[in-house]
Amino acid sequence: LQQWRQAGGVTQRDPRFSVVSDSDLQFFESVLGDTGGVVTDPHELAPFNKDWMGKYEGAARVALKPKTREQAAAVLRHCNERRLARGVGLVPALSLLQGGNTGLVGGSVPVYDEVVLSTAAMNQVLAFDAVSGALTAQAGCILENLDSHVAEHGYCMPLDLGAKGSCHIGGNVATNAGGLRLLRYGSLHGSVLGVEAVLADGTVLDLLTTLRKDNTGYDLKQLFIGSEGTLGLITAVAIHCPPRPSAVNVCYLAVPSFEAAQQVFVAAKQQLGEVLSAFEFLDRESLLITLRHLPGAKDPLPSCQARRTARRGPLSRAAPLYVLVETSGSSAAHDGEKLGGFLEGVMAAGLVLDGVLAQDGGQARAMWHLREGITEGLRHRGAIYKYDVSLPIGAMYRLVEDMREADWPPIRVAGYGHLGDGNLHLNVSAPAYSEELRQQIEPFVYEWTAQHRGSVSAEHGLGLMKAGCIGYSKPAAAVAVMRQVKAALDPRGILNPYKVLPLPAE
Amino acid sequence: LQQWRQAGGVTQRDPRFSVVSDSDLQFFESVLGDTGGVVTDPHELAPFNKDWMGKYEGAARVALKPKTREQAAAVLRHCNERRLARGVGLVPALSLLQGGNTGLVGGSVPVYDEVVLSTAAMNQVLAFDAVSGALTAQAGCILENLDSHVAEHGYCMPLDLGAKGSCHIGGNVATNAGGLRLLRYGSLHGSVLGVEAVLADGTVLDLLTTLRKDNTGYDLKQLFIGSEGTLGLITAVAIHCPPRPSAVNVCYLAVPSFEAAQQVFVAAKQQLGEVLSAFEFLDRESLLITLRHLPGAKDPLPSCQARRTARRGPLSRAAPLYVLVETSGSSAAHDGEKLGGFLEGVMAAGLVLDGVLAQDGGQARAMWHLREGITEGLRHRGAIYKYDVSLPIGAMYRLVEDMREADWPPIRVAGYGHLGDGNLHLNVSAPAYSEELRQQIEPFVYEWTAQHRGSVSAEHGLGLMKAGCIGYSKPAAAVAVMRQVKAALDPRGILNPYKVLPLPAE
Numbered sequence A, B: 001l002q003q004w005r006q007a008g009g010v011t012q013r014d015p016r017f018s019v020v021s022d023s024d025l026q027f028f029e030s031v032l033g034d035t036g037g038v039v040t041d042p043h044e045l046a047p048f049n050k051d052w053m054g055k056y057e058g059a060a061r062v063a064l065k066p067k068t069r070e071q072a073a074a075v076l077r078h079c080n081e082r083r084l085a086r087g088v089g090l091v092p093a094l095s096l097l098q099g100g101n102t103g104l105v106g107g108s109v110p111v112y113d114e115v116v117l118s119t120a121a122m123n124q125v126l127a128f129d130a131v132s133g134a135l136t137a138q139a140g141c142i143l144e145n146l147d148s149h150v151a152e153h154g155y156c157m158p159l160d161l162g163a164k165g166s167c168h169i170g171g172n173v174a175t176n177a178g179g180l181r182l183l184r185y186g187s188l189h190g191s192v193l194g195v196e197a198v199l200a201d202g203t204v205l206d207l208l209t210t211l212r213k214d215n216t217g218y219d220l221k222q223l224f225i226g227s228e229g230t231l232g233l234i235t236a237v238a239i240h241c242p243p244r245p246s247a248v249n250v251c252y253l254a255v256p257s258f259e260a261a262q263q264v265f266v267a268a269k270q271q272l273g274e275v276l277s278a279f280e281f282l283d284r285e286s287l288l289i290t291l292r293h294l295p296g297a298k299d300p301l302p303s304c305q306a307r308r309t310a311r312r313g314p315l316s317r318a319a320p321l322y323v324l325v326e327t328s329g330s331s332a333a334h335d336g337e338k339l340g341g342f343l344e345g346v347m348a349a350g351l352v353l354d355g356v357l358a359q360d361g362g363q364a365r366a367m368w369h370l371r372e373g374i375t376e377g378l379r380h381r382g383a384i385y386k387y388d389v390s391l392p393i394g395a396m397y398r399l400v401e402d403m404r405e406a407d408w409p410p411i412r413v414a415g416y417g418h419l420g421d422g423n424l425h426l427n428v429s430a431p432a433y434s435e436e437l438r439q440q441i442e443p444f445v446y447e448w449t450a451q452h453r454g455s456v457s458a459e460h461g462l463g464l465m466k467a468g469c470i471g472y473s474k475p476a477a478a479v480a481v482m483r484q485v486k487a488a489l490d491p492r493g494i495l496n497p498y499k500v501l502p503l504p505a506e
């Protein structure tokens, strides 16, 4: 059970943090009791202490669910000031802060007994401007609910991810979530218009405007996007929603090499232009995982499997890579025409071995299922070591190949991800978990990524899992500035301790 | 001559800053002399001391033009450390930093005798990745040149502005420039991939990656976007370029009210969707300015002018507002069809009095000329008071109306701007400049904007002109955090003093 702490570089509870006392609980009750916002019952507490993967488990004695920013501010102020009241150098640590608890790097779960501050009760939509498309909502709103809300006005959320039914918009902003629409709508750094946050000392930082343009001083809200709960509690978010596309098309292509996949991507950008909304890839190993382990998964291109037939003679090589191209636009006829032209072009240029265009929503979903189901399928493969790296597109797939050829015990390596964003999901599986193997694989992946100026965390963040890995992707001077920012906003280090930028030992 | 300083709240040279000495000049020569990077000749120096509008004028004795980040770092380190060498609390102030010197708020010009550090000699394109569209360039590259560079590969820059022939990409990032493509490609916070900056103490902060996704710690590059030279010298930028649209269409519509203009905007978003690339508006007063003062300007819709004819009887009311709608896409046929459908729809719904679709590039340019020429036309109108505010779209035009009805000496008020972005350019003209009038108008505009939670600087920044106005658009808690950020990155306040966040008096 200690293993996950150690993997995150934490060997003991920081003795500078105090333990939650009965008088703390009384204070929390006085602020949140009326609205049922203090959770101490072990049964109710359990889900707050465990992460989505079931990999990380904390021992919080209390979880708090404020409904308003004022409640959140009162709680934070109390925790921050307590050391004055007691005259000792101790502060209760807060596992700041939990949203939907779908994070994949152990960021949203207490490491020891930190107080959990959850946005679960902050779930009100505050406003929607149907002219500009600006949505304002409390941080605990579930992404999928917001998407349904704006759909009524002909808009969509600028992000989408597998966890949409559980993750909170505040958690999305706190992790700078990427997901499936990034290629089309860009990152949250571009689409978030405003943020309201409560700082460690209880100060409410109200940057909750819905303006698309505002050049009055530094854009502080940007600091909270991707801060993973270490700089303040995001209590509300304003976000710019694009018009909802009415037509969606998907096609699935087998390509002979990663080089060809890149050329297909360039052709897609040129010919599909503004309607291109996803360009994903999966390798053969990834395809086999879904085909074998996912009930109902079907190969859309059986012609691209290897087989030895009398007629063909020797074993024909199966396609090594597949890409999924999606368009979303405002006219089905126009998009279909564009897609047709694109497909003809890449076929004629010999960039594609074979391809198929979804004829209806069911076929489109089946294609997406192949790509999205890989995570689920992998669960049937024994122990999994998951990496989420970002690389210059040209170098991206070489990491997978190098992993396969490296000199270590037999493993299986699957590579897939968001080709258009240079984001590789690299999954290694072995029959059983071995710490020794992890200690071989992990530095290899991270060093390889660093050498190619990639990112060791493209979209999942650092959390606990990769606290300590920041040096692979950021120079020391940058980490030093980050520490200054952290010290300015959370001088006592009470927000999400042990994560992202661990407190230097004293 | 002092007036512009006072308007920016500066009454005297900060005595804490020392004067550039001969030994400083010798040091600068030793670093930059070989590459001709030290400018002291008064004639050559003049353009560095004067801004684009001819409104602000400084008295720098020297301008420096480093070619490399190492040279820039050496210069900054020297300036920052000099107080140690002399044992006094003085530092030479740098007018950090000048790009193309096209800024409109006096940010790029020395207020007194600060050293000018210009990126004019840092003009190398460093790399372009034709698969991902990532461009990496030194900060002094001129925007228009970069756009031509990427055009060769089928890409375009994600921003465009009237100053493109002179402004530098570093200056664009430092001001978070908006411009004409923001509606389509979003702000620089979304499209800038990486920044390399030299801090006040000479530290090189290398955040120059080309990754689209990187969630390893706080996204520090965001702080430099819009920092207006107060946090560090941006020496290079990596930016994501979208595919270049091959088809552009423009139409020009007369609408009966601002309310109707908003509905036309919603219809455009729904029906033009992904190809909508600009939605601009101008009011009648603005139209008259270009028609009267710009040689060759022609009214595309003469039917919408007021006239008294025998046949029509009473004076028919001229259209009060005009909108310009642009589409950019990858297929002229598709875009034309979408635009046709949109026009039919808004005509049928009675939202539009009359409209015209440009039949060729010449007509399209003429329509844009009407909108873009307003700034130029205004110069013929006597004294101009210019405001660049951002407001919730619904409230936007009421500011213009309220200005016209307020109780002050006769003025003319023109309103135009980026309707789609909620960005109003408000221009007041009077026969002659009057400080008294300014002191009536300015608080009115800023307070009105603050009441509607708008921004007193949508895209031009604070610079010197609006240093001191930040409180209208940002709460005190935010300004306090900004000061902490400034103190962390530039503890001695040597970077662009008097601007954005003036040093508190001691």
Ligand SMILES: Cc1cc2nc3c(=O)[nH]c(=O)nc-3n(C[C@H](O)[C@H](O)[C@H](O)COP(=O)(O)OP(=O)(O)OC[C@H]3O[C@@H](n4cnc5c(N)ncnc54)[C@H](O)[C@@H]3O)c2cc1C
Pocket (backbone or CB within 6 Å): A052, A095, A096, A097, A098, A099, A100, A101, A102, A103, A104, A107, A108, A119, A139, A160, A161, A162, A163, A166, A167, A168, A169, A170, A171, A172, A173, A174, A175, A176, A177, A178, A179, A180, A227, A228, A229, A230, A232, A233, A234, A235, A459, A460, A463, A496
């Ligand atoms: C099936 C599945 C698919 C996924 N797909 C993607 C994907 O495509 N792209 C992607 O980027 N991620 C993906 N994720 C990861 C995860 O869903 C995202 O990171 C999500 O944005 C987290 O939101 P949450 O509300 O669950 O946050 P949590 O898991 O509760 O918290 C995540 C981090 O944010 C902090 N935090 C949460 N709320 C706040 C707040 N209000 N204020 C301050 N800090 C806060 C926490 O302290 C923690 O560090 C996926 C996860 C799952 C389970």
Ligand SMILES: Cc1cc2nc3c(=O)[nH]c(=O)nc-3n(C[C@H](O)[C@H](O)[C@H](O)COP(=O)(O)OP(=O)(O)OC[C@H]3O[C@@H](n4cnc5c(N)ncnc54)[C@H](O)[C@@H]3O)c2cc1C
Pocket (backbone or CB within 6 Å): B052, B095, B096, B097, B098, B099, B100, B101, B102, B103, B104, B107, B108, B119, B139, B160, B161, B162, B163, B166, B167, B168, B169, B170, B171, B172, B173, B174, B175, B176, B177, B178, B179, B180, B227, B228, B229, B230, B232, B233, B234, B235, B459, B460, B463, B496
């Ligand atoms: C005709 C015209 C049209 C314009 N249209 C628009 C428009 O549509 N949208 C818009 O937003 N702006 C517009 N502007 C304003 C201006 O062009 C932009 O702000 C532009 O981005 C400034 O770039 P520059 O290189 O000229 O910077 P400068 O004017 O030299 O500097 C501007 C500010 O940035 C700082 N700075 C410059 N370079 C650096 C660097 N390398 N590192 C750190 N700080 C630096 C300076 O200190 C100063 O504070 C327009 C200006 C003109 C003259």
